[in-house]
Amino acid sequence: MAAPADAEKPSTSTSASNTASNPKDERGLSSLDESNLERSIIRRGLATPAEVDACKAYRAKLAAQGDGTPAHGLLDVMVGAKVLTKSQMSRLLQERGEATRKLEIPGYTIIEKLGKGSMGVVFKARQNSVNRTVAVKILLDTLAQNKEFIRRFEREAQIAAKLSHNNIVNAIDAGEAGGRYFFVMEYVEGPTIKDFLDKNKIFEEKDAVRIAMAVAEALKHANQRGLIHRDVKPENVILTKDGSVKLADLGLARLTGDETWGLSEAGMAIGTPYYISPEQVRGQTDVDIRADIYSLGATLYHMVTGKVPYGGDTPAEVMRKHVDPRVELVPPDHLNSNISSGLGMVIETMLSKNRENRYSTPDDLILDFKCLLQGDSPMIAAQKPDSLEALAEGEADAFAPSAVDEAQMSEMAGYVNARNQIIAALAVILAVSMVTNVIMLVAK
Known part of the structure; x- marks a missing residue:
């Protein structure tokens, strides 16, 4: 199950037990709370899935004996088995109580935690008014004390509300x-x-x-509304059970026309290193839809080759390679000979380090994707913008001499100047001679 936005999935128990059938224990934990409690215990390394299952089996055995004693809580059984200590049990119960208090959102019933991201925790919930399942993202406590983070969180919701598309995780409510x-x-x-x-x-x-064409359709919709995503990457593309594709997480999305916003982020590398565009690495303020096309290209490259476009030991090294023109991209069809040269051409166009040579709009990219799906060669990428750029640079070089050429030209200029001076002197002499001859003729 994928969290729709800004979430990393927590570890889950391998237990095959049906926790929904477990009764409410004497400490007030419902079967749902207990299921989440199991995940928390395992994720923290307090117990292994096998230990949890063994304790649950022992509790079921006690319940089957029907000795008239109160139902045994899982935590009590785990403490009795010396899997947990009493202090660990107390902390877990306290945290569960705090979580229940914190997650009360009017009109919604929290079902389970889906994951946690850099800004918030995402939960699966039920919207009571229409009885439908939704995802609720809640700003982290530590960030909720900072007005700037609150503003960013609210801005994410407002941006999401501008979008309504089948290939985008849509917003429903905020508050x-x-x-x-x-x-x-x-x-x-x-x-x-x-x-x-x-x-x-x-x-x-x-x-x-x-899949990439569906994401491109989502980017087209966003671009038409003056938005750029700025964080297109594999973990933000969800494949649904019915075969559709959804682009998630608008946490880094930005209005392209908001100059104040752009200037406030000048010089900041905003994005995910393996998929970030060169202009985002440089912290440019005029980032546009071509940055998203680059990131989608990096995602597509990873999908068909199993490798990211540029690797490295540190994020800084990876980002440097995205920008450095001396670091060449290994063509995707060289890594995977099963893909067509046409797809390789499309991906290389998307990943051009000079954005002027990329697809200028999602429409152009979608056109080439349609060509590939029909078994045809791409129309836009076939124009080979990189070759045109090289040609243009070559023509510019023809009129921009090197240091050696400049020296040679200086020497030639000296010869030319000397020749011109001699010609000028001869012209003066000739003119004087002609004037003299005229005077002599007049005198006669």
């Missing part, structure tokens, strides 16, 4: 309740591209193109 800032989105169930790449899956060409 504040009890000091908690929340943002409600449609709930999208399905894995992300990253989930597949983490399992070393390499996508077939047509599947990869179909």
Whole structure:
């Protein structure tokens, strides 16, 4: 199950037990709370999935004996088995109580935690008024004390509200309740591209193109509304159970026409290193849709090759390679001979370090994707903008001499100047001679 925005999936128990059938224990934990509690225990390394399962099996055995004693809580059983200490149990119960208090959003019933990102925690919830499943993102407590982060969080919700497209995770609601800032989105169930790449899956060409074209359609919709995503990457592309594609997480999205916003981020490298565009690395203020096209190209490259365009030991090294013109991209069809040269051409055009040589709009990119799906060669990428750039640079070089040429030309200029001086002197002599002859003729 994929969190629709800004979330990393927590570890889950391998237990095959049906926790929904577990009764409420004497400490007031529902079956749902207990399921989340299991995940928390395992994720923190307090117990292994096998230990949790063993304790649950023992609790079921005690319940089956029917000795008239109160139902045993899982935590009590784990403490009795010396899997947990009493202090660990107390802390877990305290945290569960705090979580229940913190997650009360009017009109919504929290079901379970989906994951945690840099700005918030995402939960699966039910919108009570229409009885539908949604995703609720709640700003982290530590950030909710800072007005700037509150403003950024609210801005994300406002930007999401401008978009309504089948290939974008759509916004539903936003607000504040009890000091908690929340943002409600449609709930999208399905894995992300990253989930597949983490399992070393390499996508077939047509599947990869179909997915990338859907993301390009989402970018087209955003671009028409003056927005850029700025963080297109595998973990933000969700593949739903019905086969559709959803672009998620607008946490870094920006209005292209907001100059004040752009200037406030001048010089800042905003994005994810493996997929960030060169202009984002440089912190340019005039970033536009071509940056998203670059990031989509990096994502597509990863999908069909199993490798990121540029690797490195540190984020700084990776970002430097995106910008450095001396670092050449390994053509994707060199890494995977099963993909067509046409797709390789499209990806290389998307990943041009000079944005003037990329697709200028998602429409152009979509046109080439359609060509590939029909088995034709790409129309736009076939124009080879990189070759045209090289030609233009070559023509410019013809009129911009090197240091050696300049020396030679200086020497030639000296000869020319000397020749011109001699010609000028001869012209003067000739003129004087002609004037003299005229005078002599007049005198006669």
